Amino acid sequence: MTDLLTRRQIMAGISLLGLGALVGCDPRSGGKLDFKYGKDMSNQILGRSFKLKDTEGNPRTLSSFWGTMPMVFFGFTQCPAVCPTTLARAAQIKKLMGRDGGFLKVVFISLDPERDTPEVLDAYVKAFDPSFVALSGTLEETAAAAREFGVFYEKVPAGDSYTISHTSTSYVFDSRGQLRLGLSHSLTAKECTEDLLTVMEVC
Amino acid sequence: MRHFAQPFKRTLAALALLGLALPAMADTTVSDAWVRATVPHQQSTGAFMTLTASTDSTLVGVKSDVAEIVQVHQMTMDNDVMGMKQVQRVALPAGKAVTLDPNGYHVMLMKLKQQVKEGEVVPLTLEIEDARGQKQTVEVKAPVKALTTEMPMHDHQHMH
Numbered sequence: 094m095t096d097l098l099t100r101r102q103i104m105a106g107i108s109l110l111g112l113g114a115l116v117g118c119d120p121r122s123g124g125k126l127d128f129k130y131g132k133d134m135s136n137q138i139l140g141r142s143f144k145l146k147d148t149e150g151n152p153r154t155l156s157s158f159w160g161t162m163p164m165v166f167f168g169f170t171q172c173p174a175v176c177p178t179t180l181a182r183a184a185q186i187k188k189l190m191g192r193d194g195g196f197l198k199v200v201f202i203s204l205d206p207e208r209d210t211p212e213v214l215d216a217y218v219k220a221f222d223p224s225f226v227a228l229s230g231t232l233e234e235t236a237a238a239a240r241e242f243g244v245f246y247e248k249v250p251a252g253d254s255y256t257i258s259h260t261s262t263s264y265v266f267d268s269r270g271q272l273r274l275g276l277s278h279s280l281t282a283k284e285c286t287e288d289l290l291t292v293m294e295v296c
Numbered sequence: 297m298r299h300f301a302q303p304f305k306r307t308l309a310a311l312a313l314l315g316l317a318l319p320a321m322a323d324t325t326v327s328d329a330w331v332r333a334t335v336p337h338q339q340s341t342g343a344f345m346t347l348t349a350s351t352d353s354t355l356v357g358v359k360s361d362v363a364e365i366v367q368v369h370q371m372t373m374d375n376d377v378m379g380m381k382q383v384q385r386v387a388l389p390a391g392k393a394v395t396l397d398p399n400g401y402h403v404m405l406m407k408l409k410q411q412v413k414e415g416e417v418v419p420l421t422l423e424i425e426d427a428r429g430q431k432q433t434v435e436v437k438a439p440v441k442a443l444t445t446e447m448p449m450h451d452h453q454h455m456h
Binding site: 170171172173174175177178180181182184185208210212213216217220221245249251252253254256257258259260261262277278279 | 332335336337338339340341342365367369371373376377378379380381382398399402404406407443444445446
């Protein structure tokens with residue numbers, strides 16, 4: 094019984110791989126993609142080995158999201174401008190994708206672990222969509238994750254408090270963890286959706 | 297005596313009216329004010345509005361009872377890096393609508409005393425200085441909109 098299942102699984106795996114090669118999902122080639130609005134990042138290796146925790150304390154890496162299309166965005170909950178608009182856009186994208194929306198996994202990485210407690214982070218991202226995931230780590234882990242993505246961030250003093258300047262790009266991976274697409278903050282939900290469907294066509 | 301007194305009184309009354317009218321002329325109107333709702337324990341949020349001053353003026357401060365710190369911040373976009381900094385003054389040129397929105401200047405309510413919920417009203421006091429350095433305050437009642445409220449992008453940030 095176990096042998097049978099295993100054989101079946103192997104067969105399924107082989108045919109999936111075959112399909113992938115057919116439609117040009119071969120990571121070796123880099124598979125340059127033609128995006129209408131976003132930046133093709135297929136030839137870049139970013140975010141491969143970050144290790145952070147979700148709001149329930151489970152360790153998460155890029156491989157935790159294999160089989161989905163992760164869209165990673167860095168921010169902080171006290172951010173009044175870019176973060177809520179980007180997350181609202183992500184929720185809109187998910188709706189625009191229709192049935193394929195379930196494939197999109199929105200991952201919000203906190204750049205402010207000192208103030209963004211897991212409780213606040215969880216309530217914050219889930220206010221936009223219950224499927225959104227928030228990750229955070231120690232200051233060192235946060236810095237390492239940002240470095241891996243080439244994300245710039247810095248604390249800016251503001252009176253007795255501080256705010257954070259940061260890169261506002263959303264990074265999209267295909268289902269095998271290959272970085273594919275960079276979406277600028279200035280793009281609309283509709284424009285992002287077109288490019289995301291291009292990623293889906295390939296992988 | 298009566299003949300003189302009557303016009304004199306009228307002049308006085310007219311002058312008094314003028315005196316009252318003068319500060320009113322340096323007027324700032326506020327429209328479309330709103331505050332973004334927060335989740336429990338979130339410590340800060342933004343307030344947004346459109347200001348139009350009748351004479352050249354400057355926004356020099358904002359106060360609100362809901363937060364310990366109220367500042368005006370400026371957001372800039374440089375190569376998809378969002379820059380944020382505190383500013384002390386925002387110019388309000390005569391007759392020009394100046395928008396405080398998530399894509400530029402906005403009011404930051406920091407160290408919130410409690411959660412700001414959708415449907416509530418947040419009182420804000422704006423301090424406006426006219427060209428002669430005269431200060432006046434403008435009271436604003438800003439309704440709280442959902443955390444997920446999407447804002448249309450500025451045209452100039454839309455680069456394609």
